[in-house]
Amino acid sequence: MIGIGQMMKQAREMQTRMAEVQERIAATEATGAAGGGLVEVTMSGKGEVRRVRIDPSLLAADERAVLEDLIAAAHNDARAKVDETVRQMMAEVTGGLGLPPGLDIPGLT
DSSP, X not given: OOOHHHHHHHHHHHHHHHHHHHHHHHHOEEXXXXXXXXXXXXXXTTSOEEEEEEOGGGGSGGGHHHHHHHHHHHHHXXXXXXXXXXXXXXXXXXXXXXXXXXXXXXXXX
């Protein structure tokens, strides 16, 4: 059985690792694409859109609806990539704890 002192030490170590992972997450970027790369959205690990790149061929007035759909699809693709990257980073910290998948840890979402 682990003593309270050992548990507290492990908790402090995990807290330090969590802070490091939060910094890595904030610095992480993922780019999602749609329309075969005609639209790209780059998003931070915190879910902030950093850049949008639109191929000039989509800027014609009659392509507006297509462009809107592609922006949404690229955003969703980037978000999925960010979510997966964050999940992997968190697994590095919590891997040995047996926490259930999808557990919401305050300060990371």
